[in-house]
Amino acid sequence: MADYKLTYGKVNRDLLKTMEAPGRTWYILLAIAIALVALGGFAFSRQIRYGMGVWGLTHPTMWAIDITNFVFWVGIAHSGTLISAVLFLFRVRWRASIYRAAEAVTVFALMTAALFPIIHLGRPWYVYWLLPYPQVGGLWPNFRSPLIWDVFAVLTYMLVSMVFFFTGLVPDLAVVRDQSRGWRRRLYGFLAQGWQGTDRQWRHYTSAYLFLAALATPLVISVHSVVSWDFAMSMVPGWHSTIFAPYFVAGAIHSGLAMVITLLIPLRRTFRLDLYLTQTHLENLAKLIVLTGLIVGYSYATEYFIAWYSANSFEWETFRYRALGDYAWGFWIMIIFNSLIPLLFFVKKIRTSTPWLLTISLLINVGMWFERFIIIVTSLARDYDPYTWGLYRPTWVDLSITAGSFGWFFLWFLLFAKLLPVVSIVEVKEQLPPPVIGEVRNPPTPHLQKGGTGGFDEGKGREKDVDP
């Protein structure tokens, strides 16, 4: 294909073009995102002013779409780390073009997710009581509470993903610095941390990157396991289950991959990145989705099997209610969108068709949101004492804050798309033959489109960005 047309210079030009002055569409999208954030902020101000009662939450469903959103966004955050760290460790080459966007999704999704534990509090201004800080009364948080585990798990994950994201950005920021003037040059210069691309810097960079990848990988498993324990450690029928940790991790990756596809397709089109983000990348993601979809579907089936096999009438009633009760529509959305529709990706034609990919990935996003909703709401709506059974109905506040969270996430993503290189310049170049003066005798095989071959070429051809 176009391998030999790609040169270091073209890569620089193409990828930095994404950072040019934005068009009208971008401003419209940004305005929508800001409007949604403002709506959510207004709803939150009502909550602060009047109390948690402006939400539709009630007795017995004390949690509903507040925690749904939290789990949903933590789940979205999983793809980034998976793609950048896990695939990095496995030396999967095709990650190079997509990992930057995936990592951005991770960071922004975590920034969104982390809002919900604060928002959902009855007295959010005391959120710092959940942190173990030295204090005169000698009061510590309750380390037996899964919510405290959550605090640690999510904060750790957020910290590591941010550092990982930033570390990967440094050489690219230097490229941006070199190409810009004025305040931008100063800003990117500061962000590039004095990167000069020396051997020494590359050596440090690569080992730091490797270590961070190794650190981030177990977090993919641990964070969502801990989030799942918010439910599994309780005694609510429908929550108290040992399958929850793997089930939630698979679900999180499922939703995260779907979200990456959802975002990459418009990104590729808008910035004309077809050379960098190819159909192969999306197809590989779709293949992964088939895997996670199967795991999720298996988990659903296992839950039903155990509910039946345990002969626990409370458990069984909860699961019967899920499929046939007041929220059955949400349950069937979850089953169909998460575990049946992704099976279509077995068909090559479908997984290589952009419209299909986009549609299915959107449906998975919806389905995964409903999965969390169904788990949380149906279990609480019908727990042990039938007298207290009750329904949850959202109010405008619940919906506005949910919409606000999407606005918040996309606001960051839109800013990212214009302020940072959405595709890693350095790693793309790594796939290209190094620019040498004179004749190229044995051009190395470019990896860009094949994926998964060859080892990691440490520091090769990175002496300097040379524009031929």
Add this chain to the structure above:
Amino acid sequence: MNRRDFFKLLGIGGAATLTGCSSQTPERLIPYLVPVEEIIPGQATWYATVCRECPAGCGMLVKTLEGRAVKVEGNPDHPVNRGRLCARGQASLQGLYNPDRIRQPLLKDASGQFKPLSWHDAEEWLAIRLKELRAQRREIVWLTPHLTGALDQLIDRWLQAFGSKRRLRYEPFAYEAIKVANKLLFGLEAVPTCDLQSSQLIFSFGSDFLETWISPVMYSREFAAMRAYEAGRMGRFIFIGPRRSLTAANADRWVSVPPGSEGMIAAGMVRVIIAEGLWRGVPKGELDRIKGLVDRYTPYLVSQATGITPQDLEALARAFAEADPGLALGGGAAESGRYATATVAAVNLLNYVTGNIGRTIRFGPLSSLSRLSPHRELATLIQAMNDGEISALFFSEVNPVFSLPRSAGFEQAMDNVPLIVSCGSFMDETTAKATLVLPTHTPLETWGDDESWEGLYGLMQPAMEPVFETKPLGDLLLSLAKRSSDSQAAAFTEESFYEVLRNRWRELHRRVRPETEFETFWSEALARGGVFQETHPRRISLNLGGLAKAFQWLQTLGRPDNLILLLYPSINHFDGRGANRPWLQELPDPLTQLTWDSWLEIHPEDAQRLAISEGDLLKVRSPYEEIELPAHLSTGVRQGTVAAPIGQGHTAYGRYADPDDLNANGFGEKRRGGNPFALLPVEPDGGSRGLRLAAPVTLTNTGMKYPLASVSGSVRQHNRGIAQAISLAELGSGEPELDTRHLQLDTRQMYPPHEHPVHRWGMAIDLNACTGCSACVVACYAENNIPVVGKEQLARGREMSWIRIERFEEGPVDRPGTRFIPMLCQHCDNAPCEPVCPVYATLHNSEGLNIQVYNRCVGTRYCSNNCPYKVRRFNWFTYPWPEPLHLQLNPDVTVRESGVMEKCTFCVQRITAGKAKAKDEGRPVRDGEIVPACAQTCPTSAIVFGDLKDPTSTVSRLSHNPRRYRVLEHLNTQPAITYLKKIIPDSEQ
């Protein structure tokens, strides 16, 4: 009552009378009623008085702290209620502190608007009118509720002084059928004593004695004593009537019969008893006459008319005859149809032929309800008003515009009375028609006395300085008399009503205890809450002529084409007077579990036939009037019958009763439940001429959905063993096996067990005693500063009650049995709420309490999610206490703010106080000394609290009772509350 309290009581006599008449606004922080030196801040002073929320006359103690009444409890010395109160009694504080009380005199001006004026001007204005009326010898009428004692006499005297004597004691529920039937049968127009306790079998022919009938707290206590299980036996109870009321829900069996046919069953039973020779103690001559009278009520005929099988009737009759003694009750509001008097006569006869008259039905002491004015006097009054014979109508605390059928025309008749004076505490529909409104003290602010039963003289005293610029009615009458002329002033020599009262008690003193000093007698009466004398029953004999007269009205009731509407007094609002108490609006009706509304109960099959579903807004049309009521589908009414609670549908009774108040409603539309009194026929009951509480109605579905706020999730238990029961046979067969289905517990713990070095507080709740009356719920609201959330929030499931009465239906869907279970924090030893709290806001203390630290709570609500009993309540908002309701707040309990979780504390403030007292006195805490508010007020003593570490305590003993179980025990939460299973007759199993 300890020595210190006694001296305080001695001190208040003078102080209270001085402050009682003053018109200064109490704006000081501590409104001293008691001299300053006797006030110990934080130390409660208790005043004994009488509850005036209904005519039952229960003794009451008012707890005051720093000069403010904060809680009422039953007076343990009072023989009527022995220390217990019902939900309405508990809510009497919300009458005292009601924000809608009238705060100053009001005079209607030419435009028909009330204008405030000063007390001086108001009294002068009225005195001039009275002078004129007296000069013209015009007739004045006084209308009061059920009233006894000094005030009653004073009103009569006052009327006499003005040359009038028309005086009515008006109550919507006047028990006229009972009185007239007793007059006909026994020559005594009276409400007799019913001895439930010593009965072995009770038949209630529509008398809701656990809710509203005559003296519900007393009857609940006696009922529980009668139902207590001992040595394989317990008293049995069968309810006969068209509606499964709360009382019927507590029966072993509800025999559903068409309205008006209860008397036929009683007569049919009498016939069977005589035919089978099962009668007791009836002279031969009488027996033949009786036989002649009931001969037509053959089992076949009764069966045709009522639908119960002849075999069933015979079985019922035999069972009743075997019971020695039995007791048949009749004359409840729910069955006051056309044949009410004849029904009571038949019930009396049933008691008579089984020898129960004189044993379980005793004519002495008689209830003072016997003295209520009959309905026909009211009809005559309305006629006289229309004829222009009445020049002035005075009334106090009655609301005939609301509680009479609209077709009776009382409201229109008022237009023909030139001067209408209302002396009451609240604006209501009748007061709104008054010319002059003179706001009076509530019963908690006044002196007074009450003789609910012969020989029971209850004394009322002000518990605190008046909340508003109001006057006691007695003082007002004296002052008016003195102002209107000099000769009147001479006739009323008393300085104040206090003196009138003391004079009356001087007489009483001479009669009952002349040997002591009067002052001693008086102070003792004040401290005890009255003087209680034994009264011996009168001897009575059957008047056969009267019997025949009573029986001629007992006809077979043909099946009507229309639905028959039955009105029943609501356990929350009684005749409507409780509707302005927010606690009572918020309290779910025990059976329908609905709040803040009235509704029409309709059988599901009738509903299906008429295409009505739950919450449909119906137009209910009787031949007399039409109102709107939302439908509530219930198997608790018989097919062909619909039922509606009395009490809602006010139009001018303050914000909480007001259907237009959107704050209380919150749905942006007015409350739709109309006033069902309006539908009633004006023609009285054939026998007694009393008000009929039934009318034929037609229903039209408006097609509108009306939101009803129910607090109940599922009505069925789904086999989860929340409210368990055991059959009598199973219980009798020795130690019954505990349900071990789920009890293969792995009790290994990762953490060491809790240690309880001194106490471990626990509770035992006897479901066989709990009647579901919900007094505990209101007591808890009062004690623990629990906010009222209003209808909309309640419909969302956000009620704040710490204790709730769960109602479940068991057995066949079309004729279910009812189970009640009080559910509150179980104070689990292994509490699921504790480990999940991230900030230690809820934790276990060394006395076994699961404590909630409001200050530490951040509001994750995880604890509530993890609580299998769902007894935790979250403050969704900061709830308001409109002034002056906030004065009722218990200073010993934190008022919670938005965003924190709360729940039952086992009244930790009482535990602390009890321990402190024991420590002061250098002794251990005694069993029964610390009583939480719910247990304190429970009329049937179903709730027992105590120390589980003390093996001799009642609660320890009960937690080893063979009926014990714990709710959801298989979850290994190890609750501190033990429930004792309800005992059901073997047939239900």
